[in-house]
Amino acid sequence: MGKTGKISLYLLVFISLLSFSAPLISPYDPDKIDLDSIKDAPGLQHLFGTDNKGRDVFSRVLHGGRISIIVAVLAAFLSMGIGLVIGLFSGYLGGKIDTAIMAIVDLFLSFPALLLAIGVSVVLPPGIYTVMIAIAAVGWASFARLIRGYILIVKEAPFVEAAKALGCSQTRVLFIHLMPQCIPLVLVLMGLKLGGYILTEASLSFLGLGAQPPAATWGSMVSASRSYISSAPWMVLFPGFMIAITALCFNALGDSLRDRYGLKIKY
């Protein structure tokens, strides 16, 4: 892994550790309203300042990060799981089943992603599970397509033929012999996609379709404070920069993983 990849990984670990230990290390209660210190500028008392209700922005950013990161990571696993199974079957079985599955995949890929995610988040009651489902409902398709393409190549390899000759069942060939071959591809893909999922989560929260108040995520914090952007810009800037930095680290990590495994994935 290159230097950029390593730095991004360390930063991600650092951000996650901070967010996950939020209840222990955050200096204030994130939801505690303090009307004596409304919109205090960042300083020693409040590291990232306070918001329009006097809540400590630093504590809120820490707590919000926990939700944002968990949602994005779980959504990535969910999309990966669905995409992996469907891609494996589609690529391995081939023929008409493959054509049919790929038609469905194309249907999902041709949907502007955020619109579909919005659709899902509107149907289900707003909340973090809905955001995960919304992201996965769109995300599985690109996993399925790339894994299917990979399986099409790998299934012609001699070791697959050998496994079949030895009398392995279809299921065994599929899950014991072929699936592990996809691991590098899956890891790289998850790295590449996670940055985007962080952004989608933030966008859905920004639109009010994510975690509901008083719980805050980075996206909903930016959304709630955007009318104060000129009087108290720190309310927008800190959660906003956290989104950007986390997404940037995931993107850089994904890129360097891709280069390391020598995979050619353009997007």
Add this chain to the structure above:
Amino acid sequence: MKVYLIKKLLLLIPLLIGVTSITFTLTKTLPGDPVYSMVGERAQPEVIEKIRKELGSDKNIIIQYLGYIKLLIKGEFGRSYYTNRKVIDDLLSKFPNTLKLALGAMIIAISFGLFLGFISAYKRGTFTDRIISSLSVTVLSIPVFLSGLLIMLFFSLKLKLLPPSGTGDLRFLILPSVTLSLPALATLARITRTTLIEVFDMPFVTTAKAKGIGELKINFVHVLKNALIPIVTVIGLDFGSYLNGAVLTETIFGWDGIGRFTMEGIIKRDYPVIMGCIIVGTTIFVIINLIIDILYHSLDPRVRLYGKNR
């Protein structure tokens, strides 16, 4: 070519049926009864029944879907539950605004994206290349709503150069277009760079150099022509990101287009509006993909189309 086009067009039908049934089921299972939100929870039962009947929501779901499709074919997307205006009229009146925004964004993204990608590829490995490459990853990692707010804060609230929000002439268009163009611009710069670098290493470039063709001609005629395919794909695919981004950008800048219309529909749980927006959005996206497929053919005769050689 004709056979190919017809096949492609026929493929659109199941796609659109798929999309409409998805949007239909999505919006039908929505929480909250729109009838109540129209007349209030304490309305007379007869009034509620009457409205239900008008909306057709008392009938079987398949009949409702068929009725919906029939209306769609007539270009009728139903009426908004709130304004009682026809959704199609609103969509048509707002579409030019979104189109203006998307075109503005596209012009910015294509010109700057290609330019930066070209410089980056040409000077690969240098400091300039690294700066451009890191900038494009960074821009890709900033959510549209944040870049929008930052651009608004800086250019209209601090420098007071341009109006922060509203719909109108070019002055109102610049900031939202720039915001909307950013992710596409960065993607384009990245793809242009990788593709050009690949093409630079191809044997025909060496041949061209060996023949003594000038560097400028090699770069702009030989290389660019061969690199265009993936670039055009990305330009087309980015149209989807414009549609996505339009929802956020238009909401932030108060631009009266389809994106903000969608958002208002979501907030008010206005089913016909949401369905109409999603269907129109998807249809536009699908049509653009079709146009790109056709463009491929004219750009690169190597692309074999369906129905040939069979």
